[in-house]
Amino acid sequence: MILEMNNIQKEFDGLEVLKDISFGVDSGEVVSIIGPSGSGKSTLLRCATFLETIDGGEIIYMGDKAARTGEDGKAVYAGPQEMKKFRSYCGLVFQQFNLFPHYSILKNITDAPIKVQGKSKDEAEANARELLKKMGIEDKADAYPFQLSGGQQQRVAIARALAMKPEILFFDEPTSALDPELTGEVLKVIKQLADEKMTMVVVTHEMPFAKAVSDRVIFMDGGVIVEQGAPKDVLGNPSEERTQQFLRVFER
Amino acid sequence: MTFETMLSTMASGMLKTGLIFVLTLIGSLPLGMIVALLHKSRFFIVRKFISIYISIIRGTPLMLQLLVWYFGPFYLFGWNIGNWRFPAIIVAFVVNYAAYFAEIYRGGIESIPQGQYEAAQVLGYSKFQTFMRIILPQVVKIILPSVTNEVITLVKDTSMAFTLAYAEVFSLAKQISASQSSFMPFLIAGVFYFVANYVVEFIMKRIEKSMDYYK
Numbered sequence: 001m002i003l004e005m006n007n008i009q010k011e012f013d014g015l016e017v018l019k020d021i022s023f024g025v026d027s028g029e030v031v032s033i034i035g036p037s038g039s040g041k042s043t044l045l046r047c048a049t050f051l052e053t054i055d056g057g058e059i060i061y062m063g064d065k066a067a068r069t070g071e072d073g074k075a076v077y078a079g080p081q082e083m084k085k086f087r088s089y090c091g092l093v094f095q096q097f098n099l100f101p102h103y104s105i106l107k108n109i110t111d112a113p114i115k116v117q118g119k120s121k122d123e124a125e126a127n128a129r130e131l132l133k134k135m136g137i138e139d140k141a142d143a144y145p146f147q148l149s150g151g152q153q154q155r156v157a158i159a160r161a162l163a164m165k166p167e168i169l170f171f172d173e174p175t176s177a178l179d180p181e182l183t184g185e186v187l188k189v190i191k192q193l194a195d196e197k198m199t200m201v202v203v204t205h206e207m208p209f210a211k212a213v214s215d216r217v218i219f220m221d222g223g224v225i226v227e228q229g230a231p232k233d234v235l236g237n238p239s240e241e242r243t244q245q246f247l248r249v250f251e252r
Numbered sequence: 253m254t255f256e257t258m259l260s261t262m263a264s265g266m267l268k269t270g271l272i273f274v275l276t277l278i279g280s281l282p283l284g285m286i287v288a289l290l291h292k293s294r295f296f297i298v299r300k301f302i303s304i305y306i307s308i309i310r311g312t313p314l315m316l317q318l319l320v321w322y323f324g325p326f327y328l329f330g331w332n333i334g335n336w337r338f339p340a341i342i343v344a345f346v347v348n349y350a351a352y353f354a355e356i357y358r359g360g361i362e363s364i365p366q367g368q369y370e371a372a373q374v375l376g377y378s379k380f381q382t383f384m385r386i387i388l389p390q391v392v393k394i395i396l397p398s399v400t401n402e403v404i405t406l407v408k409d410t411s412m413a414f415t416l417a418y419a420e421v422f423s424l425a426k427q428i429s430a431s432q433s434s435f436m437p438f439l440i441a442g443v444f445y446f447v448a449n450y451v452v453e454f455i456m457k458r459i460e461k462s463m464d465y466y467k
């Protein structure tokens with residue numbers, strides 16, 4: 001198991017957003033998370049990547065506990081030094097890309113490997129150029145984010161995350177901010193990563209994509225996992241009424 | 253008094269004006285950043301203290317602040333500090349301008365989207381690295397036009413040092429004009445301030461241009 005999240009609870013001033021969520025991700029597995037807006041999908045990814053702190057439950061990366069439930073029932077996180085290690089296990093691709101506008105494309109990808117991981121400039125740049133090539137935008141190395149289309153920016157964001165060599169990569173609706181004609185190029189590179197057995201968790205509303213790339217689909221609603229399983233079951237023949245209802249909206 | 257003597261007498265005032273200007277910037281540009289960061293402190297007391305400081309500075313004339321810094325130590329505490337005139341001027345200017353710069357910085361920092369912090373955090377940047385490498389460079393670009401305005405105001409505000417009878421350009425112009433019954437010192441002073449601001453604007457435009465490579 002790369003990641004295990006057990007009995008995760010999270011509330012925002014009294015509002016319970018995640019209610020006792022448990023799931024795991026195996027090495028090389030691709031998991032899609034679907035569900036209506038407000039169901040807690042983003043919050044779940046943000047807890048897994050430590051952008052939010054959980055109120056209860058455990059987060060276990062590679063067998064080590066990053067967060068556990070303390071004696072008083074509240075979540076307790078590992079110390080700062082250990083948290084650095086846990087953070088290095090995970091990457092996150094945002095809906096809004098969040099590239100650094102003042103850095104060139106190349107520097108967006110190399111800065112963290114150099115400044116955070118202590119890689120040499122040469123090594124980081126060679127790796128970055130390789131990643132850009134894989135993303136099909138090797139000619140954009142010296143451009144700045146504002147000069148790129150949304151689809152290109154999102155592919156840079158994916159390259160930036162991959163440059164840190166995470167064990168697991170999370171995507172929060174990676175194509176939702178894109179014009180419809182640009183979603184394909186981003187989904188294609190995610191598919192390519194899936195073929196290379198990159199461990200990934202993808203929050204998405206692209207049902208055909210989820211069906212094609214995922215090993216498992218999780219349907220969330222109201223802060224709980226309503227149903228999970230093989231894509232053909234959850235998407236093709238859901239057993240829960242709420243899942244059926246949600247999917248009907250997409251079939252129109 | 254010939255024009256040349258007038259000019260050379262006033263040149264010493266120009267140096268003094270330049271000194272106030274440079275020392276004020278050296279002190280207030282960084283101090284303003286510290287004030288801006290303290291304004292976001294997690295301690296209520298610190299935030300309150302900073303906001304009171306800023307509102308006092310903005311709510312009272314700089315001329316009055318100069319008098320308070322100069323006479324305050326004696327009248328309030330009975331301290332007799334030798335040669336306090338020039339330090340008092342610099343302290344008054346630095347403390348005053350730091351408050352204005354802090355407000356500019358704060359606006360700039362608040363305009364950086366939360367996503368920039370989050371992207372940096374997920375990539376493992378420390379808080380310090382995030383601020384220095386990701387946030388600050390973007391803030392600088394955003395606030396540059398407002399900083400330029402403030403610096404131009406400072407060029408003209410240096411004349412307030414006249415309140416404490418400090419012999420900078422404006423004081424000298426007034427003095428020489430009175431003793432020589434001549435209008436010329438005012439013209440010289442006017443040209444001096446104008447040219448100084450022209451130079452400031454030129455330099456700031458160059459810096460702004462150097463950051464035009466991204467949006």
Ligand SMILES: Nc1ncnc2c1ncn2[C@@H]1O[C@H](COP(=O)(O)OP(=O)(O)O)[C@@H](O)[C@H]1O
Pocket residue numbers: 012013017035036037038039040041042043044
């Ligand atoms: N920082 C926050 N403060 C308060 N409420 C929040 C915050 N983030 C999310 N929420 C609330 O949590 C719920 C789940 O949000 P989110 O995880 O973004 O859902 P999803 O990604 O599935 O649309 C929503 O009701 C949202 O308003």
Ligand SMILES: [Mg+2]
Pocket residue numbers: 041042043172173
């Ligand atoms: Mg969301």
